Amino acid sequence: MATLVDTWFSSHAQRLERAVQACATREAWTPFIESPSGKLHPPGAKDAGLAWFQAALGGPFPLSMPGEVGRTGAEVSPYTRGPLRIDYPKVEVEPLMAAARAAMPAWRKTSVQDRVGVCLEILDRLAQDVFSNAFATMHTAGQGFMMSFAGSGANSLDRGLEGIAFAYKAMKDIPTEAVFERRFGGEPVRLRKRYRLMPRGVAIVISCGSYPAWNAYPALFANLATANPVVLKPHPECILPMARMVQIARDTLLEAGFDPNLVTLAADTRAEPITKQLLRHSQTAIIDYTGSQQFGAWIEANCNHADVYTETAGCNAVVVESADALEPVLDALAQSLCLFSAQMCTAAQNIFVPSDGVRVGETRVLPDAFAAGLVAAIDRMLADPKHAAGICGALQTDSIEAMLHKLGKHPGVVRASQPYDHPQYPRARTATPLVVRASAPDPVYQQEHFGPVGFVIEARDRDHALQQAAHDAGAFGSIANYAYSVDPDFREAIEDAFAENGSSVGINLLGQRPINFTAAFSDYHVTGLNPAGNACLTDLAFVTRRFRVVQSKTEETCPASTTS
């Protein structure tokens, strides 16, 4: 079977090399297709994806797992509000962990090149399956079709490839062997040294409900490339896209003659969760988590038997100081509040404006007018229900609806959140953005409201706006902050202030739409310096601790020729 794996590495070697290069130059690059246009895909690809999804509904998902004791699954489409009625293996943790662990020795003895070849092949098969993934993501996460195609497709595959590229680079930094020659007390000595890369153990990857692939792929592939078996624990309401991924990974491993239990699925329901049991297991060596800040903090505090990587969530700040024209700024912010109903870790939430107004040319737009302008921009953006459906998608869970209802009673509300009528799915769980006025600082905005919520926050002046925004971004967690200014000195101050608070910032993003867009190979996602997570997608630190080095050295008798 080695021949097949050899083929895989060599057939994807150029892609890998190009990815490693892009990680260094940080330029714009992707080998994947962001557009679902029929011209760019094989004929019938979209229909085949849809057919796969429809066939999957209402039956057992074709996966069996070690430790399977029944079936589980209680997903509900955010669009139809009907249960998907798909069931998945229900597993017992102990035999599942044992099977994962048992798969490790042979996998770690496989060469780096072969392991990476398998990872690249899995990724390529996921890329060919991107329409299936899109429909699966749409009807579990609630993303609109375009986002589930591009964001959970090409953009997520990019993140996976980036994870493979960094893992490859880090492993290649350790030579497999060396010769060590020196004199000890006058005598020449020659040692042959071998350096073996060793996995840490079973890796638990917890994917989130709203954007499963984007964060799971880097962790999955970084772990697998470095020889750690992966147990994928999907969000109970977003299993299908991850089950599909696990299926493809297992088929690929099996085809190459490896133990498919290197990638397993541990599905559960809200009623019977198994996450903590997995995390606390003594064999759990690595944890990758995407989800709420609260549970992420619990993991960071309670799972120090494992190497923990978290990407949680934040209340991202925006500072609007000045602009040549306000409308493009308002449109950009409105889009960020609408896009996938702001169920993204990069969505804007807290928009700071100076009380003496945003400078626009010679005029100043005061906070009231600014808020009114933002509301108008949102209304404009969502006037056409078809357009609204495309941009907003659906709310992933009922709890977001409940949050909007509760926050909707705040006295500062300037735009109420209401459902929009989805033209295709009349029962879809939808909501337009809630906009609330506040003054800095106020605890109401100093926490994440996961969902379509924007605060227009009045600060004393531009310096106060910047300092408070940057402080809050650092203190309460942020992943992507934004700022608008035509003043080069103030832009410099923006960069400094966010950096000092351990937070990243995008400035004057107008042509880049959506502003939320974060590029693999170029953007370092999550700083690890504020409560929004401790791991960066992807840098060397994301991969270097996933394996260790064990060395052996053997003294060789020195031939005369080497003793001179």
Add this chain to the structure above:
Amino acid sequence: MATLVDTWFSSHAQRLERAVQACATREAWTPFIESPSGKLHPPGAKDAGLAWFQAALGGPFPLSMPGEVGRTGAEVSPYTRGPLRIDYPKVEVEPLMAAARAAMPAWRKTSVQDRVGVCLEILDRLAQDVFSNAFATMHTAGQGFMMSFAGSGANSLDRGLEGIAFAYKAMKDIPTEAVFERRFGGEPVRLRKRYRLMPRGVAIVISCGSYPAWNAYPALFANLATANPVVLKPHPECILPMARMVQIARDTLLEAGFDPNLVTLAADTRAEPITKQLLRHSQTAIIDYTGSQQFGAWIEANCNHADVYTETAGCNAVVVESADALEPVLDALAQSLCLFSAQMCTAAQNIFVPSDGVRVGETRVLPDAFAAGLVAAIDRMLADPKHAAGICGALQTDSIEAMLHKLGKHPGVVRASQPYDHPQYPRARTATPLVVRASAPDPVYQQEHFGPVGFVIEARDRDHALQQAAHDAGAFGSIANYAYSVDPDFREAIEDAFAENGSSVGINLLGQRPINFTAAFSDYHVTGLNPAGNACLTDLAFVTRRFRVVQSKTEETCPASTTS
């Protein structure tokens, strides 16, 4: 002052480049001098070092610290058994941490090149001060002069340089800026991105009592190069060499116009320890610890607010299966048991032999004869008190004497530990190796006995010897294991068995004397896969988490020429 720092980087650039190269090839290399021979050092260098040490005795060490509230220090020379009567700043943690923290912003804004230049200059000044360090180490740690000169000199400087080299390489992997150009919805967009390296915060480096420089230098320099201020917390009985290092580092920083509080000393005594207060401080972001497994485990379990690196200790195994001649093997093992009274993390402890004997040519040496041979080899090695003094040095603490006394009552004792007469220091706290017979497995050897203790452990046969040795090395912690075999297949089995148990092994080390020797740039020290520590000196994982990346991206108006 930038000019001075520029000079430093450029004057040491070649050394840095060569170090980075050696880290990749893992060859034998050092820019430092291992021999104290007068021919290799400036005239009078040794005398000057001794004069410095003698002048330091009995008075205040010329250091003052932020938060100083008095003086402290209760060191006793293991050679004279008399107090050194040197006092150091006694600090309050809060103002010390505040001062360290305050030094950070300007330091992090300094370029990578300049920070690394300062680190290289400090290292070079330490190299010039190597005789002072040798006397200081000898009379605190108890090392013999040769070891305190070479091991705590050149070999430790190598580890420091290796830490700088990896930190430099990891930081250089992040570009300072990039241009990102792509189309969003048909429109070309150009972003200028900046990537800033950010330190994590104040780093606490805890050095050990027996070998302070070897582990403290890598941590000190890796932290300082990545812009984290360092609070050095020395072992209460081994302050002087670290105080001298802190003094040199502070003088160098000051000379270059930087805040000397980037490197501070937090000395204490056993009676009034401040370690836990430092570790638990909310501003503590990084912890590097060398010392007992017990306290290392406490840190790993209780300090998850910080990034923790530990190098603790192990009960290193030896498997003796076969040899062309036994005497060289016994001499090598005897030396490992004698060298610095086995107060080294790489000293052999548990020597496994098959019950049917060690194959030596056509004969088999049974366990009793093997043990007798080892005892004879030790006796031979220590027959001359002057030689004994050079190799054994002194016991660092009374607790080691107490351990030897207690274990000396074990029924399996085949060689009692007794003091040897130090020719120069009649009151020196000395001990020759205790050798104990045991059978595998036995809890008595499955723990570290820090000091001159060797167990000759009988196993059923060679496979049992190997399996038990490798298992125990992994389960109870080991840093450097050893094996002797003339059978190539068995050597392969040795490498596999120790690797499977997350432990490193040196095979047939005879010409490499001492076998304990671990080479910077070539040996990966500590696997992180067994209880002897979680950090490796030095790999990328040792440095990549000591800094984070904060990015900013600014959209630029696209000139027509770039939109095509």
